[in-house]
Amino acid sequence: SAVISQKPSRDICQRGTSLTIQCQVDSQVTMMFWYRQQPGQSLTLIATANQGSEATYESGFVIDKFPISRPNLTFSTLTVSNMSPEDSSIYLCSVVRESSYNEQFFGPGTRLTVL
Amino acid sequence: GDSVTQMEGPVTLSEEAFLTINCTYTATGYPSLFWYVQYPGEGLQLLLKATKADDKGSNKGFEATYRKETTSFHLEKGSVQVSDSAVYFCALTYNTNAGKSTFGDGTTLTVKP
Numbered sequence: 577s578a579v580i581s582q583k584p585s586r587d588i589c590q591r592g593t594s595l596t597i598q599c600q601v602d603s604q605v606t607m608m609f610w611y612r613q614q615p616g617q618s619l620t621l622i623a624t625a626n627q628g629s630e631a632t633y634e635s636g637f638v639i640d641k642f643p644i645s646r647p648n649l650t651f652s653t654l655t656v657s658n659m660s661p662e663d664s665s666i667y668l669c670s671v672v673r674e675s676s677y678n679e680q681f682f683g684p685g686t687r688l689t690v691l
Numbered sequence: 692g693d694s695v696t697q698m699e700g701p702v703t704l705s706e707e708a709f710l711t712i713n714c715t716y717t718a719t720g721y722p723s724l725f726w727y728v729q730y731p732g733e734g735l736q737l738l739l740k741a742t743k744a745d746d747k748g749s750n751k752g753f754e755a756t757y758r759k760e761t762t763s764f765h766l767e768k769g770s771v772q773v774s775d776s777a778v779y780f781c782a783l784t785y786n787t788n789a790g791k792s793t794f795g796d797g798t799t800l801t802v803k804p
Contacts, residue, residue, distance in 0.1 A: 684732075
């Protein structure tokens with residue numbers, strides 16, 4: 577398995593501000609993924625964080641709104657910029673271990689509330 | 692595109708009752724199928740998986756069979772416990788895009804003593 581930690585675990589933010597979420601993995605992984613889970617809804621992939629190159633964003637998500645960093649093989653950050661109440665969600669980091677045949681491991685999530 | 696549809700919840704059962712959570716999918720290729728569980732206040736954990744048609748995944752008394760003919764992957768357990776109370780997500784992914792999963796909306800299960 578993989579041990580994934582996220583910081584902060586939760587936050588309450590004001591409209592128009594930005595929040596950076598950190599994801600730390602206990603071992604090196606090639607790809608890290610950021611998901612959003614809106615209240616009462618399913619998980620939606622935001623982007624794939626690639627080490628050494630720009631993140632790959634899914635349809636409907638843009639770098640200006642969700643800038644991502646991936647400075648090394650165990651760490652990534654997701655920033656939620658210029659927040660609005662619609663950004664209130666749980667943000668989850670996940671990784672795939674090459675040896676685990678597509679098994680995804682998820683972090684505990686960051687619960688964000690925007691007022 | 693691909694999609695996953697789960698039965699709507701919430702589902703409330705008494706302890707030792709039989710559980711079925713339906714999951715159907717539409718896919719353009721031949722994905723692997725997964726069930727994840729999210730306990731209160733925690734992240735998602737893999738419950739079981741099946742990588743090809745007719746495979747049966749099982750774990751902790753839960754089972755699901757990959758049915759290509761009905762495009763289904765229903766989750767079952769013969770006797771639920773209070774500790775099984777959680778949100779259950781059905782998901783699919785392709786080997787070539789590991790990590791880019793398509794999830795169902797989740798089904799909340801509450802088991803009462």
